[in-house]
Amino acid sequence: xxxxxxxxxxxxxxxxxxxxxxxxxxxxxxxxxxxYGWWIVLVATWISVITSGIGFYSHGVILDPIxxxxxxxxxxxxxxxxxxxxxIGIMGFFISRPIDKYGPRQVMVIGSIIAGIAVVLLGHIKxxxxxxxxxxxxxxxxxxxxLLPINxxxxxxxxxxxxxxxxxxxxxxxxxGIIMVPLSTxxxxxxxxxxxxxxxxxxxxxxxxxxxxxVIKQQPSDIGQLPDGIxxxxxxxxxxxxxxxxxxxxxxxxxxxxxxxxxFWSIVVAxxxxxxxxxxxxxxxxxxxxxxxxxxxxxxAVSITAAASIMGRLVVGLVADRRDKRYVTIVLWAIQxxxxxxxxxxxxxxxxxxxxFVFGLVMGSxxxxxxLLTSECFGMVSFATVSGLxxxxxxxxxxxxxxxxxxxxxxxxxxxMALSLFAALTFFAILAVLFAKPPGRQKKTPxx
Numbered sequence: 001x002x003x004x005x006x007x008x009x010x011x012x013x014x015x016x017x018x019x020x021x022x023x024x025x026x027x028x029x030x031x032x033x034x035x036y037g038w039w040i041v042l043v044a045t046w047i048s049v050i051t052s053g054i055g056f057y058s059h060g061v062i063l064d065p066i067x068x069x070x071x072x073x074x075x076x077x078x079x080x081x082x083x084x085x086x087x088i089g090i091m092g093f094f095i096s097r098p099i100d101k102y103g104p105r106q107v108m109v110i111g112s113i114i115a116g117i118a119v120v121l122l123g124h125i126k127x128x129x130x131x132x133x134x135x136x137x138x139x140x141x142x143x144x145x146x147l148l149p150i151n152x153x154x155x156x157x158x159x160x161x162x163x164x165x166x167x168x169x170x171x172x173x174x175x176x177g178i179i180m181v182p183l184s185t186x187x188x189x190x191x192x193x194x195x196x197x198x199x200x201x202x203x204x205x206x207x208x209x210x211x212x213x214x215v216i217k218q219q220p221s222d223i224g225q226l227p228d229g230i231x232x233x234x235x236x237x238x239x240x241x242x243x244x245x246x247x248x249x250x251x252x253x254x255x256x257x258x259x260x261x262x263x264f265w266s267i268v269v270a271x272x273x274x275x276x277x278x279x280x281x282x283x284x285x286x287x288x289x290x291x292x293x294x295x296x297x298x299x300x301a302v303s304i305t306a307a308a309s310i311m312g313r314l315v316v317g318l319v320a321d322r323r324d325k326r327y328v329t330i331v332l333w334a335i336q337x338x339x340x341x342x343x344x345x346x347x348x349x350x351x352x353x354x355x356x357f358v359f360g361l362v363m364g365s366x367x368x369x370x371x372l373l374t375s376e377c378f379g380m381v382s383f384a385t386v387s388g389l390x391x392x393x394x395x396x397x398x399x400x401x402x403x404x405x406x407x408x409x410x411x412x413x414x415x416x417m418a419l420s421l422f423a424a425l426t427f428f429a430i431l432a433v434l435f436a437k438p439p440g441r442q443k444k445t446p447x448x
Contacts, residue, residue, distance in 0.1 A: 006374035035229030036220070037157035041165050043215040044150045045255035048172025049107075052205045053180025054119060054200050055142040056300065059084075059402075060124075060286040061184045064295075065193050072128060074287065078406030080135045081283055082399040089395025092148050095157070096388025100381070103218030104149030111144020112208040114255050120201035125193035145208060148391065151386040156219040159227045159380070160321070163372055167317020170368050174313065174360075176189045177306025185299050206438040223446060225282035227380075253382040263377045268390050271370045272397040273429035274333055277422025278363060280401030288415045289356070292347050301356045308360030320372055328431050329369045332362040333430050337423045344419035370394075 066077055090310050095107050118138035125131050150169060158165040179198075187196030220226050258264045281288075285305070289298035320328050339359040342351055371387060378386040405418040 030290060036217075036225060036299040037165065037227075037229060038156055038221055039215055040217070041168050043211045044154065044169045045172035045175075046211065047208050048147065048150060048169060049176045049179060050204060051115075051142060051146045051176070052168065052173035052362070054177025054184070054204060055115065055146060056140070057177040057181050057282065057306070058184045058200070059283050060302065061299075062179055062193065062197075063283070064290075065188055065288060066131070069193065070128075072131075073406075073410055074284075075403065075406040075410045076128065077131070078283065078402040080131050082401070082403040083132060084135040084139045084142075085279060085399030085402075086396045087136050088143045088146070089391045089393070090386035091140055091143035094388075094389035095144055096148065096386075099149055099152050099384040101389075103216075104153050104384075105212055105216045105218070107144045108149050108212045108216065109209055111141045111146075111149075112204055112212070114138075115141025115145060116204035117141075118201075120198050120203060123197035135242045147166065147367070147371070148384060148388055150388065153216060153218065155371065155375045155380045157227060161228055163318045163368075163377065165318035166371060167313040167320075167365075167368055170364055171310050171311050173367070174306040174309040174364050177309075178303050181299055181302045181306070185295075187276055197405055216383065217306045246340040250381050251379050253378050253386055255385060258378060258382075258386045261377075261439045263436050263439055264386070264390070266432055267370065267373055267377070268393045269427040270329075270432035270436065271366075271390075273396045273425040273432065274336070274366060275394060275398035276401040276404075277419075278336070278366065278401070279398050280405040280418060280422060281340070281343075281359070282363075283402040283407070284405050284415065285356070285420075287409075288343075289352060292352060301353060304353065304361035305356045305363065308357045309364030312363070312365045314362035316368060320369065325369060325373050325376060326436050329366070329373070329433050330430050332366050332369065333426050333433075336366065337426050339424070340419045342390070344416045344423070356360045373433075373436050377436065380428060 004176065042322070052301050063074065063077055063081075066072065067074060086201065099107055115138055118134055118141055122131075122134045125134055154166050154169055184196060184200065187199055191199075217223065219438075220229070282305075285302055286298040289301050293301060316328060316332070335358060335379065339355050339362070343355040343359070346352070346355070370390075371383075374390065375383055401422065404421070405415065408418040409415055
């Protein structure tokens with residue numbers, strides 16, 4: 001039996017609540033046994049391959065070619081990259097409510113068009129202001145087709161297996177590093193920066209738009225299904241607890257209400273500190289490792305990092321659905337600290353490869369934990385609204401990481417001080433995430 005309060009909550013979101021429709025999955029002969037949400041996961045994973053591979057990992061690939069071509073300092077180029085992430089965070093504020101209200105599909109199509117054009121334009125820059133303008137345009141595009149809309153659609157389609165489904169989707173981010181970094185390096189080396197960026201820009205357009213239009217749907221009710229593909233059947237003892245959980249998932253949060261809670265700021269501060277170092281390292285990873293491993297070895301190390309993150313995400317995705325997500329996050333950050341310090345204070349080849357492998361194990365999982373903690377604390381109905389607001393603070397702050405690393409390198413000729421600083425910030429992130437508990441149920445009346 002499905003609790004009536006759950007059915008009513010589905011109805012408020014425009015979901016069908018007739019009992020005959022709820023059992024349709026098991027009653028219709030010949031109906032596919034594959035829950036449509038897994039097709040969503042498959043397409044979202046492929047989209048993540050493109051968006052992360054070109055819009056995230058490839059920054060490190062093109063940093064040195066741009067510097068060699070124009071003679072600009074790493075600090076100047078890194079600032080453009082930092083501005084890119086700041087704009088992504090700010091754009092999340094503007095696109096979050098339309099995503100919650102109308103679904104992510106339209107936003108993703110528009111975002112991919114803008115991002116694809118911006119990637120092509122990056123090959124035609126001549127002045128510093130061109131670099132900044134293109135990175136701003138690129139950020140506007142990537143914001144509409146990356147983590148926020150993808151995490152929102154996964155949050156809507158899954159509850160019980162949300163961690164596992166999201167971990168599979170985020171594998172695409174790791175695969176993006178494995179596939180796109182060597183591809184981008186090859187294209188730039190043999191075809192030149194301009195031709196390479198044209199090919200990558202076209203790939204964004206043809207690789208995302210058709211699948212988005214054909215497959216992506218906002219929520220299970222659009223095709224008469226329920227989250228996870230099964231009704232919530234429970235014993236009488238479990239019914240009340242599950243009804244309360246579903247009510248919390250269906251609660252509508254305004255931005256003002258979310259900002260008035262301790263969990264909101266706990267998640268913001270914790271992930272701001274942790275992702276500052278992560279963004280900095282990933283942006284400068286090839287430059288940093290090239291000092292010892294050479295450019296080819298550095299590119300291989302990036303692929304190792306991405307491959308390791310696949311293994312890490314799969315394990316953490318399974319564990320996160322069964323354990324306190326705060327403690328899972330703390331373990332990941334403790335490992336990140338050890339990896340950063342190892343990379344900072346050793347130039348031994350084996351240590352560098354091992355350090356970048358360990359960093360990869362936790363890197364992707366850390367990005368997985370933020371949406372999982374957010375959805376646990378603030379539910380699914382307002383996920384994009386709350387997550388987008390968090391992104392304004394998290395990405396705007398963490399985006400300073402590449403700039404800080406670039407400035408420190410220009411001043412000292414080394415990345416050691418920067419990596420030590422980011423390890424210290426990650427320690428403070430561990431303290432902050434302890435307060436990321438779901439808000440108390442005393443505030444039960446949703447605001448309109």
